[in-house]
Amino acid sequence: MEVIKLERVNKSYGKVRALTDLNLSVNEGEIYGFIGPNGAGKSTTIRLLLNFLRTDSGAISVLGLNPTTHDVEIKKQTGYVSAESFMYHDMKVSDLFRFTEHYHGIRDGAKLKKLVDMLDIDIHKKFEQLSFGNRKKVAVACALLHSPKLLILDEPSNGLDPVIRNNLYELLQEEQKRGATIFFSSHVLSEVQKVCTRIGLLKEGQLIRENNAAEFTNIGFKQIELYTDDTLNIGSMNGVQNLEQKGNHYHFLYSGSANELIRLLSGINVTSVQIEEPELETVFMHFFKQ
Secondary structure (H helix, E strand, O other): OEEEEEEEEEEEEOOEEEEEEEEEEEEOOOEEEEEOOOOOOHHHHHHHHOOOOOOOEEEEEEOOEOOOOOHHHHHHOEEEEOOOOOOOOOOEHHHHHHHHHHHHOOOOHHHHHHHHHHHOOOOOOEHHHOOHHHHHHHHHHHHHOOOOOEEEEEOOOOOOOHHHHHHHHHHHHHHHHHOOEEEEEOOOHHHHHHHOOEEEEEEOOEEEEEEEHHHHOOOOOEEEEEEEOOOOOOOOOOOEEEEEEEOOEEEEEEOOOHHHHHHHHHOOOEEEEEEEOOOHHHHHHHHHOO
């Protein structure tokens, strides 16, 4: 089942085009990483999915339903974490949880306790008394509490410390195993690579690259990192890109002949060398430095 589907979606703000003929499909049970620079159209896409905005043209389906005609039905089956995490400021955290349970018609004390413990939430404070990171934890817990079919997460780990961030990843993977579909937008590319099963890269309102997470970084280059005290004349070789040198440390992308690289390295004293697929951040920069 396609839990999210966009077909030739266009959206503009006056003369500024946010999305151009965007086609996007997210299948049931996926953790889909949605990445791109600021202004690429990620937040616009999320707002369209949640019926906070309307398209100029094109079709959108969420959980098999039209967001404009089945708004409440979709929201009852969806958990959402916004980048800003706005909630009722004058309510205690415990009251926010009760409010969420009442809205969704649930009462799951065991799950609430698990979320409070794993995210280290103080339920006795008012929301307005919390730091940004603690507000984000409450927002995440409210989104997960009713075991939604779809989770839409916009920068969910922003403001979280490393321990809580890892606990969040564990909770998301448990939700996926339960059958939930997760739409995950983040600027923290290392977590996208770690958590997501498929990744889409948005640039100027269009999807320019999409693949499963294991293959997304395969762009025809290897990432080379090496240390040598000898002079390395690597810049003139064919296939070398993004060369960075600091003292005896060299870092670059390489798409040339492996034999040619080995011949060059065999003529110098190499302290250490590492050859691997590029990280997601390196791939990201490759597309946006062009």
